[in-house]
Amino acid sequence: MQNVLNSTTPSHLTSPRPETLGTEEVLTFPAFFKSTVSLWVKFLLSVGLCFFAVQLVTWLPDIDHWLVGILHHRSILTHSILLPAIVWIALPKSMPVIASVLFAAVGIHLSADVLSPSQGYGAIWLPEPFKLNLGELSKVWLSVNAVMAFVFALNSCPEQHRYPLTGGALGGCIFYGFANENSGLAAVLSVAFLTFGYLIARRLSKFPESPIQISRRLMSQRVRTQQLAKLEKQRLEAERGHFCFIKRVLRLPYQAFCALWFVIIWSLRKPRTAGSIAALVVIAFISFYLVGSSSSNSFAGAVSNGAAKTLSDGVWVLHSSGGWILKQGGEYVAGTLRATKP
Structure with missing residues (x-):
């Protein structure tokens, strides 16, 4: 379970290292889009894995059915954080996610059991040789252990997996309440206990940036990039406004020289074509002048006679x-x- 989560979730807590322009961070739209999509895809996949893992072991407190002669159903030993705590202590330190999933599953199960009547199998029972139930204190026992189970689930979980586990446990609370207990109230109560446990866990241990916070930071970084680009564009436009006319004036002689040079080179490469064009221009000009001088009423004549x-x-x-x-x-x-x- 831990290996699967490690392959999908650690990178969701880190944003891409942006390029820099001076002292300001630059994040292009393709990089922003890719980072945001990658962040949420990995996070949602991790949440889905945690959800299925938690659902697979929500039955754990009911193992007292196997030893009902000794423990009685709703045993105080199994309907508590004792079993996942033993697993947490027994497991190597490199496998804390397994204990975290067990804590979350027990928290969901106990949260739903709070709504049961505190009598018969709905009460919490002491094991042999007592075989006594806690009566109305059963609800207090279940509530306290449900909240503590969620607290230990988040505190025992590696830092980079805490938000995916929270999301998976949230989905598990809703699913277990509706699917297993057929009660919307059970789902609401489980979510309330999870929220309470989450707030306590945040007080006791450090949480990384959430995907929402990372997304907001990326968005702010993208907005700063757009502002930088806008300021740079305005600066370039101001520079062009100041020097555009001077640059054009200074470039006119060069452009005229380039045009003349092009005509000369082209004439040398194609002398026949160039000679034919020159002859046509001369003939057209002479014809225009002769026709204008013979008819002063025509436009050509007005031009040739200096407008008469x-x-x-x-x-x-x-x-x-x-x-x-x-x-x-x-x-x-x-x-x-x-x-x-x-």
């Missing part, structure tokens, strides 16, 4: 209404609109 006249001398231009209008100083002259150009 300066704006200060006045120029007849084509109006959007379809007629011709005189334009001086950049403004239309009122009353000059006509159908044909003068």
Whole structure:
């Protein structure tokens, strides 16, 4: 049992070692997601193993049936923490989980027995030669031993297994109350005793970080990482805002030189293509100039003749209404609109 738990639970108490950026911890989202999922999967598997282990031995106090002639049912010897305490003392120190599981199972069993009437087989009996029962004190005996069983279960358990055992015992209390006793009240009472024992155990021994605390720490670490990334982005944007224009101005000559160099190299590699393109450009420019000079009314002619006249001398231009209008100083002259150009 201990080997199985050791293979699944110890690492759930440690968070991944994050990378560092300066003095701040950095935790990326993939690392955060992987760590959180791994933490809870291992923890829940450990809780499940503890639950099944506890359920397998909840019958332990009822071994008095085997010696009912001597012990009587609900014997004070078996319905107490005596049996798991003997196992705890007898076991090697390397196997404390077995005793912890026995303590938890006895605690669940005794918690459910508290609701039985304190008479007949429902009472706690002394062994031979007394064969007397405790009467109403049976409930006090069962309650005290149930709480102490949970306390010893958690204190005898290795530190890294205490939360999985608590979760397994909690599930065992609910399952035993409903499945074995068919009583929701038994389940509630068992959970109450477990809670009380857990609070006492925390006073007596040290507990590690719980999975919830580790998850919250990882979340806080992830939030700090996002804040660091946001601050770094703002810093870079501020730097780009201050020097962006200067960098662009300084890079213009270099970019122009690179473009010219590219054109030269490309022309040397493909002289025929480059010569053909240059010839087409020259022919297009000469044709544009000749056509414009022969027809001053055309756009090309206006360009070739320097817009015919300066704006200060006045120029007849084509109006959007379809007629011709005189334009001086950049403004239309009122009353000059006509159908044909003068």
